[in-house]
Amino acid sequence: MDSYQETVFKLKRYWADRGCIVQEPYDLELGAGTMAPETFLRVLGEKPYKAAYVQPSRRPADGRYGENPNRLYKHQQLQVILKPAPADVIEQYLGSLEAIGIDLVKHDIKLEEDNWESPTLGAWGVGWQVMLDGLEITQFTYFQQCGGIDLEVVPAEITYGLERIVAFLQDVESVYDIEWAPGFKYSDVRLADEQQFSIYNFEMADVQRLWRLFDEHEGECKELLARFRKASDQSRFPILAAYDQVLKCSHLFNLLDARGAISVTERVAVIARVRKLATAVAAAWVRQQNPAAEKEVA
Amino acid sequence: MPDLLLEIGVEEIPDWMIEPALESLDSNLAPVMEKLGGGQAWTDATPRRLVYRSRYTLDKEPDEDTLVQGPSLGAGEKAAAGFARKMGVAVTELSPMDTGKGLYFSVRRQTIGLPARELLAAALPAAIAGVQFPKTMHWAAKDGIRFIRPIRWVLALLDDEIVPFEIGGVASGDWTYGHRVLGGKGPIHITIGEYYPMLRENYVVVRASDRESRIRAGLGEGVRPDPELLKTLVYLTEFPTAIRGSFDPQYLALPAEILSTVMRHHQRYFTVETPAGTLSPEFVTVTNTDGDEDGLIRKGNERVLRARFNDARFFWRVDQQKKLSARVEDLAKVTFQAKLGSYKEKAERVQQLAVQIATRVHADENVVSIAALLSKCDLTTEMVKEFTELQGIVGGLYAREQGEGEAVAMAIYDHYKPVSMEDSIPRSLEGQVVALADKIDTLRECFRVGLIPTGSKDPFALRRAAQGMVKILAEAKLPVDLFSFVGSNEELLQFLHERIAHYLREVKGFPYDEVNAVTAAKAGVLPDVLDRLIALHDVRSTPNFEPLAASFKRIENILKQAEVGDTGLVKPELLAPGPEQDLYHSFLRVRNEMTKGGSYSAKLTSIASLRPQVDLFFDKILVNDPDAAIRRNRLALLAGLLTEFSTIADFSEIVTQGGNAQN
Numbered sequence: 021m022d023s024y025q026e027t028v029f030k031l032k033r034y035w036a037d038r039g040c041i042v043q044e045p046y047d048l049e050l051g052a053g054t055m056a057p058e059t060f061l062r063v064l065g066e067k068p069y070k071a072a073y074v075q076p077s078r079r080p081a082d083g084r085y086g087e088n089p090n091r092l093y094k095h096q097q098l099q100v101i102l103k104p105a106p107a108d109v110i111e112q113y114l115g116s117l118e119a120i121g122i123d124l125v126k127h128d129i130k131l132e133e134d135n136w137e138s139p140t141l142g143a144w145g146v147g148w149q150v151m152l153d154g155l156e157i158t159q160f161t162y163f164q165q166c167g168g169i170d171l172e173v174v175p176a177e178i179t180y181g182l183e184r185i186v187a188f189l190q191d192v193e194s195v196y197d198i199e200w201a202p203g204f205k206y207s208d209v210r211l212a213d214e215q216q217f218s219i220y221n222f223e224m225a226d227v228q229r230l231w232r233l234f235d236e237h238e239g240e241c242k243e244l245l246a247r248f249r250k251a252s253d254q255s256r257f258p259i260l261a262a263y264d265q266v267l268k269c270s271h272l273f274n275l276l277d278a279r280g281a282i283s284v285t286e287r288v289a290v291i292a293r294v295r296k297l298a299t300a301v302a303a304a305w306v307r308q309q310n311p312a313a314e315k316e317v318a
Numbered sequence: 319m320p321d322l323l324l325e326i327g328v329e330e331i332p333d334w335m336i337e338p339a340l341e342s343l344d345s346n347l348a349p350v351m352e353k354l355g356g357g358q359a360w361t362d363a364t365p366r367r368l369v370y371r372s373r374y375t376l377d378k379e380p381d382e383d384t385l386v387q388g389p390s391l392g393a394g395e396k397a398a399a400g401f402a403r404k405m406g407v408a409v410t411e412l413s414p415m416d417t418g419k420g421l422y423f424s425v426r427r428q429t430i431g432l433p434a435r436e437l438l439a440a441a442l443p444a445a446i447a448g449v450q451f452p453k454t455m456h457w458a459a460k461d462g463i464r465f466i467r468p469i470r471w472v473l474a475l476l477d478d479e480i481v482p483f484e485i486g487g488v489a490s491g492d493w494t495y496g497h498r499v500l501g502g503k504g505p506i507h508i509t510i511g512e513y514y515p516m517l518r519e520n521y522v523v524v525r526a527s528d529r530e531s532r533i534r535a536g537l538g539e540g541v542r543p544d545p546e547l548l549k550t551l552v553y554l555t556e557f558p559t560a561i562r563g564s565f566d567p568q569y570l571a572l573p574a575e576i577l578s579t580v581m582r583h584h585q586r587y588f589t590v591e592t593p594a595g596t597l598s599p600e601f602v603t604v605t606n607t608d609g610d611e612d613g614l615i616r617k618g619n620e621r622v623l624r625a626r627f628n629d630a631r632f633f634w635r636v637d638q639q640k641k642l643s644a645r646v647e648d649l650a651k652v653t654f655q656a657k658l659g660s661y662k663e664k665a666e667r668v669q670q671l672a673v674q675i676a677t678r679v680h681a682d683e684n685v686v687s688i689a690a691l692l693s694k695c696d697l698t699t700e701m702v703k704e705f706t707e708l709q710g711i712v713g714g715l716y717a718r719e720q721g722e723g724e725a726v727a728m729a730i731y732d733h734y735k736p737v738s739m740e741d742s743i744p745r746s747l748e749g750q751v752v753a754l755a756d757k758i759d760t761l762r763e764c765f766r767v768g769l770i771p772t773g774s775k776d777p778f779a780l781r782r783a784a785q786g787m788v789k790i791l792a793e794a795k796l797p798v799d800l801f802s803f804v805g806s807n808e809e810l811l812q813f814l815h816e817r818i819a820h821y822l823r824e825v826k827g828f829p830y831d832e833v834n835a836v837t838a839a840k841a842g843v844l845p846d847v848l849d850r851l852i853a854l855h856d857v858r859s860t861p862n863f864e865p866l867a868a869s870f871k872r873i874e875n876i877l878k879q880a881e882v883g884d885t886g887l888v889k890p891e892l893l894a895p896g897p898e899q900d901l902y903h904s905f906l907r908v909r910n911e912m913t914k915g916g917s918y919s920a921k922l923t924s925i926a927s928l929r930p931q932v933d934l935f936f937d938k939i940l941v942n943d944p945d946a947a948i949r950r951n952r953l954a955l956l957a958g959l960l961t962e963f964s965t966i967a968d969f970s971e972i973v974t975q976g977g978n979a980q981n
Contacts, residue, residue, distance in 0.1 A: 126612055127614060135453070148330060154618060162467075188618065193625070
């Protein structure tokens with residue numbers, strides 16, 4: 021039986037062998053692997069790109085103080101982005117399951133409709149949830165739009181739920197019983213974050229301060245976007261830094277939401293604020309990547 | 319007979335879209351087959367393929383002769399020469415044609431019909447690309463073809479030869495693919511005759527009916543019939559195999575509603591019942607495999623189900639820590655609709671309205687008031703956040719658990735009912751009242767801010783809400799006027815009139831003119847509307863009725879043309895003896911009978927008995943008498959007839975033989 025990390029190694033190896041850049045996680049708080057610049061920005065424009073990375077994904081509202089065997093405030097996604105989507109992308113994906121020891125002939129695999137949409141990112145796609153013996157193990161999406169921009173080249177995004185897959189492989193009932201590395205369980209590695217961050221996210225995070233931080237990061241992003249528009253040399257302008265501010269805002273929104281601090285009327289408006297930043301950054305990134313196209317339009 | 323086989327190989331199509339897609343493909347190809355003399359066509363599908371098979375008559379499109387019309391003969395030689403040049407013929411080849419509006423130059427043209435293969439090669443790409451789906455995608459580039467999911471191969475054979483074309487970057491060929499896992503790797507080249515057996519060998523059962531039979535045969539004993547789930551599974555699999563699993567009976571302590579929802583909706587399992595009809599600790603899953611020799615699939619599914627049930631049990635326990643009654647405040651944070659504020663505001667409005675209705679129908683006001691206020695509180699529970707389709711039901715279960723009493727619990731449990739025209743209405747009067755108030759509030763508020771359904775778009779399911787409201791009032795026989803609760807928004811009133819008429823026509827099956835006649839008289843009190851409608855329907859077939867209805871229409875027209883406004887009361891002293899006085903006395907007699915009560919059908923029969931007097935009146939009496947006072951008096955008599963006897967139904971709406979009612 022493979023440990024958690026062994027399974028991760030095998031998946032990374034598998035996708036590296038198929039031409040993917042194996043990246044490290046993005047070093048900010050993200051709600052999903054999709055939000056990493058490796059996906060969000062790279063899917064824009066015409067340049068082909070292939071990357072695979074594990075992204076710890078923080079969803080404050082999903083925290084359960086480490087008491088629920090299947091639900092986590094922070095879970096690990098293995099994110100694969102293939103741009104353009106190869107014609108045999110599903111066969112490649114099924115191959116990855118075989119690579120981690122799942123004998124497909126002995127199990128039931130179904131692709132069930134599940135479309136994905138992120139109002140905060142102005143992004144959507146169509147695809148499936150992949151079911152293995154009744155367990156959802158992967159989200160498969162053909163991106164159609166990102167940052168409010170229709171995509172030139174349609175990428176396939178494959179998001180593996182690592183805890184679920186490994187719990188299945190190791191035949192354990194609780195994610196905390198997963199063997200992460202020989203001699204170390206998932207609980208040894210992660211239980212403390214689940215407990216402590218559940219307490220922080222639900223009970224202690226200072227709402228006023230979080231709002232101030234949200235405003236600050238939003239302000240910084242707006243400032244950068246304004247300067248980009250006026251910049252004489254846009255080619256070296258730090259759009260990536262502006263995008264970091266969007267990620268900060270998104271995480272703060274999630275925290276405020278978990279804290280129950282966002283009222284009905286505010287909620288839609290706050291999502292719109294984040295989306296406005298995200299779409300502006302996406303547009304700026306496209307312009308920076310392809311100034312020629314911009315001139316043609318003008 | 320020429321034989322066509324088309325298989326569009328697609329990545330997994332959402333199950334619910336497959337049958338409509340086949341219909342769309344069939345109708346796109348029908349005109350093409352018509353050109354080839356018509357014939358027989360079939361469709362089939364699995365999640366990964368849409369199949370079209372046709373045997374038709376001709377191997378080529380027939381040649382077609384047409385006469386092309388040129389300038390008028392009178393236009394002269396120059397015009398004729400110009401036309402001949404344009405058509406590429408000599409002037410001598412032009413012939414005169416008579417269009418019925420004069421003589422024109424013309425030239426006979428023959429279009430040579432295309433051979434079937436060429437015709438199909440040209441027509442198939444558009445027919446495929448034109449298949450209608452509710453949502454489509456790009457997969458190569460944004461200006462490329464749109465389809466439900468990427469097309470990966472196209473098998474197109476005409477009498478075993480390839481019909482050559484290209485669609486979405488895929489060239490048609492003579493190959494197909496088997497089951498993703500169980501089938502042979504790579505393309506399978508076939509002839510038409512080999513199609514079904516070769517796919518079967520590669521673990522694809524192409525026909526939906528065959529897959530359904532396979533599933534049915536494997537279900538085993540005690541499985542609760544579930545036609546909707548069965549259909550889903552037929553279109554989620556290419557090689558279905560039913561596998562039975564079980565769960566620890568200790569989970570049966572959870573409410574059956576929750577267990578069933580987890581199994582049916584979330585896991586797509588069939589549930590199993592004991593001979594006594596209660597839930598048995600078993601399930602049947604339908605896999606896309608050839609059995610489960612090692613029991614791994616069963617074990618895997620049991621494990622997932624256990625985790626799901628554990629979650630549900632955890633939610634139940636956590637949710638009980640805060641009673642529904644303590645959650646009303648939390649509703650302030652749950653959006654009802656962006657423009658309409660929170661569910662707390664909604665619950666308070668519904669409560670107020672429900673109590674008003676309760677007093678009118680003699681429901682328990684206390685029960686209604688509590689149930690209405692708590693009806694939305696389950697939206698804040700973990701259970702409903704996880705199993706949204708259980709909203710209402712969870713509220714009911716929790717209310718019972720928390721000692722709110724059976725009446726309150728049942729009213730909350732049922733208050734989303736009926737969720738469709740087939741669904742039953744809430745069981746208790748209090749449940750009916752809360753359900754009505756909830757629906758009326760949604761309609762009133764949405765119309766107030768302009769969220770009005772248009773065409774096929776009805777994102778807030780307002781039609782369903784209105785339909786549910788009508789169904790409750792009609793079936794529970796609640797004697798209240800629907801329109802007394804909905805305010806004065808003209809669009810809403812119009813919308814509700816349409817929904818009432820729709821219910822009476824489509825659900826109750828009454829002819830549209832009878833529905834119009836009855837609702838034109840008065841539409842708001844549904845049980846009364848139905849009583850009048852049934853009476854009208856019965857009396858209609860009696861010999862006096864339709865002629866009388868025609869006369870009423872005539873009266874209406876006469877009054878309309880007379881434009882006298884208020885005619886005042888009839889002055890008996892001005893009535894001429896004979897038909898005029900006879901009609902008046904009959905009118906008084908019938909009106910008197912009407913005030914004595916009795917059934918609607920007795921009343922209608924009584925009105926219909928006026929027919930001979932009305933006929934004689936029109937036969938012998940000129941309404942437009944030169945004497946203005948007499949004329950006015952006759953109009954008053956007619957107006958009296960119309961207004962007094964149109965309260966049950968407006969007879970002028972009845973479509974009679976020899977005349978059409980105005981809609």
